[in-house]
Amino acid sequence: MINFNRVSKSYGKDNKALRDVSFTVEAGEMLFLTGHSGAGKTTILKLLMLMQDVSYGQIKVNGQDISCMKSRKIPAYRRNIGMIFQDHRLLENKTVLDNIALSLQIRGYSDTLSYKKANAALVQVGIAEKANFYPQELSSGQQQRVGIARAFVAKPDIILADEPTGNLDPDLSLDLMKIFEKLNSLGITILIASHDLFLIKRLQKRVLVLEKGELIDDFSPQKNMYTP
């Protein structure tokens, strides 16, 4: 379903963020992307989100080469993906609930339905009592959870999560992983960039390991497990 074919990404001349990365993710799979800081995890997610252009190589999603997608088709493509950003990216002038409901309103849902679903998502991530707060009135972990709720509330085909537990303690991280597993069981493909090895070990999923832009390992849960 997601297919990277010898993808490279460079910023300027001597600054290669990805080198010749190839892998395939099947529909309905859930996997981790790990590697040291600056290895290129975020870059892979940004390429998938069309936030950056590929320098060399080809990315196919559902069989379609996304780098030659017409710009008027991009919004529809993005609506199939829910992304959790490493820096949260919430709208400051909207409440937490509005931020989550927005994701549904953009897809054309009525206000009533949007707010009902948004409320349910807030309950799931455990910050129901902050519904009418503004993002800057939340702690970082709470903001991160709003971002997570926004990504999954519309039940997209793919969820891209960039360090979704970076600001969360281990207990909460595990709770959230349970949500991801539940979403995965509905058939949603989930790609999580993370360096939380504790979490990765616990979940027993496929793990892609990046090192300085190169894909150095691909551990399947069936095969021997990734033990750093």
Add this chain to the structure above:
Amino acid sequence: MINFNRVSKSYGKDNKALRDVSFTVEAGEMLFLTGHSGAGKTTILKLLMLMQDVSYGQIKVNGQDISCMKSRKIPAYRRNIGMIFQDHRLLENKTVLDNIALSLQIRGYSDTLSYKKANAALVQVGIAEKANFYPQELSSGQQQRVGIARAFVAKPDIILADEPTGNLDPDLSLDLMKIFEKLNSLGITILIASHDLFLIKRLQKRVLVLEKGELIDDFSPQKNMYTP
């Protein structure tokens, strides 16, 4: 040296971020502040940084009550503290090196000396090759390390670190902790807010545990260790 005396902080009526928190940190101590997301870790650091006003109680630093500090004395007070922010807060229109040197320039150092020290700090955090990049061209973990370098480069009396390893992998986290321990050995007081239990366990330092704004535990390294 740092003394919290029954400190409370509330935002609005029913939104208490800290309730009746009292503790003392001796000069030259290094300790962790932990707790679930939203427990009030960041709030404690913000109060110390005078980014927020105390609602009730008293905070003394070096014997001085900081809440009645004259506003023209605040800059000098802040120059004694190096803070690492959870959201990095780097200047977008300055390079990484400029961002770090700024901290010294403000204290009146010459440009030559500032850049020399800034370069040395960058080497210490392991991103010397990114010196002339702009912050938005870095990965989150790299940005976080710039923030760390900026905080310690001027060798302040106190370092407040808010989730300094939130975007870093375990190996890098341990490397950075070594830097903190070295700074601590110079006599710098270090307060680290973190929920990285792996790290806390490894470092064997005093740990303050917050829960919903209350200080529920205070483990000393001499006494029994904090095992979550």
Add this chain to the structure above:
Amino acid sequence: MKRNNAQPHAFSCYIRGHKRAISEGFLMPWQRPLKSLMTILTLAICFYIPLFLWTLWLNYDELKQSWQNQGSIAIFIESTVDLKETGIFLQEIKDLPIVESASVLNSDAIKNQLSKDEQLSQIISLITAHDLPRQISVSVFAETTADEIEVFINNLSINPQVEYISYDKQWLSQLKALTNTLLQIARISAFMFILIVMVILANTIANEITDHKNELRLLELIGASWAQVRRSFLYMGTFFGIYAGIIAVIFIAISFRWLKDTINSLVQNFGIDITLHGLSFQQIALVIIISLLITWLAARLSLSSQMLNQVQD
């Protein structure tokens, strides 16, 4: 792979989106009221300046017509022509299409007219009365152009009954020169002001949009189409336009109130009879609609430039 998403109907989505965008666009200026007030004032000023010039121009146009009337034509009749023939001739002149009124003056009336001038009256009183020729005084309609008057005079001057025709050529040419100058100045300032207004307006709206840059970017990333992204900003622009238009009209009213007394006293001194007119209701409505369209367009332009500028991240 599709789940039971119950994708809603396209048309109701569209209506819903616009409803939301209107309420959002309306609320946006209130999020930072002081900043928005400044923006609206700046826009109002942008609209005020050309509007003020336009209103002055409308008033001047009226004034010009009343001035043109003042240059009356004097036809001196040959002394051989008797009173009856003069009467017939007068009637002929009165029948001409450009003539508004005409009348015969005798020498006493002429002296009377001359004595209205302070300096001349002294001289005239010192001159013993003397036979002056009979004279027909003609006023032409306001719409008459200087060229038409020229033709009229040329035709008359070949008439054997006419000894000489005097008309205030200088007055007309001065009026023409003045009008030309004002027109030229008005053109230059209109051009300058349109430039000015464009720069300030674009800058102001662009600033307003730049303030929401992250919002625009994020909306794009969560899958909003460009039409959806910009919709509420366009409505915001429109609301800014309406507010600014209303304030500009109020400014105009205030400044005309101020000018009125000053102009009136000036005009009395020159013996001209005009009153300054403000804007009519239709004109006010027109102004507000135009200001609304302008801000909408400016918002649209700076939104698309925002889209083009969008850096990758």
Add this chain to the structure above:
Amino acid sequence: MKRNNAQPHAFSCYIRGHKRAISEGFLMPWQRPLKSLMTILTLAICFYIPLFLWTLWLNYDELKQSWQNQGSIAIFIESTVDLKETGIFLQEIKDLPIVESASVLNSDAIKNQLSKDEQLSQIISLITAHDLPRQISVSVFAETTADEIEVFINNLSINPQVEYISYDKQWLSQLKALTNTLLQIARISAFMFILIVMVILANTIANEITDHKNELRLLELIGASWAQVRRSFLYMGTFFGIYAGIIAVIFIAISFRWLKDTINSLVQNFGIDITLHGLSFQQIALVIIISLLITWLAARLSLSSQMLNQVQD
């Protein structure tokens, strides 16, 4: 607890800080060149408008003086006074401080003068020559006020040699009315424009500062004193002022170039002799210094309001 920080000397710190602030303030506009260009243009326009009015006013002032001269005074001498006595009287008048020049006109000269008027010349040619009284024509200095002229005339009129004094009271009073009106309009527009300029200027500079809000906040947090924080922004404001002042002066030069031809053709029609003056070098320097001070002040004000607005976080 102090480490070997080698805290530098206070004065060299101060100089160093200013040097850095100047270079930063200079570079800031170049970080977003298009946006800065818009800001500078807006500021330039703000300075241009009052500057244009001021320059026009300077020109009008000169014009007014030349106009005042045109109202000359005619003193008619009693017919009993002979030529020699008239000569002595003329000398007395010439010696008065307000009199610029005076000369005796005989009746032929008067008729000649009258015949310059097209309409009158016809009448005059039809009148048989007649004895007109002798007349002294007096011009007063440009600086003379209407009141001084009034006193001068009252004093003369009780002189037994004088039969009658005629002077163009109307011309002077019209000129006065016109000047008053223009002064009033200039006052109103100066007031309006200062308001306008203040609003737009404050808004523009405030926008520029708001763009750097996070930077200001961060500098405070890493321990910069408020003087250090705002220093480079004040220099930025100053540089904006210099650029805008220069552009405003260029605009003035361009628009005067344009106006010159138009005004010249108008002025020829009215027989007035003036030339339009642009700005002198000193005036240009003054303008740039003032614009620099204004933007510095505006930056200072919006910086302190920024400090007051700073929300806790």
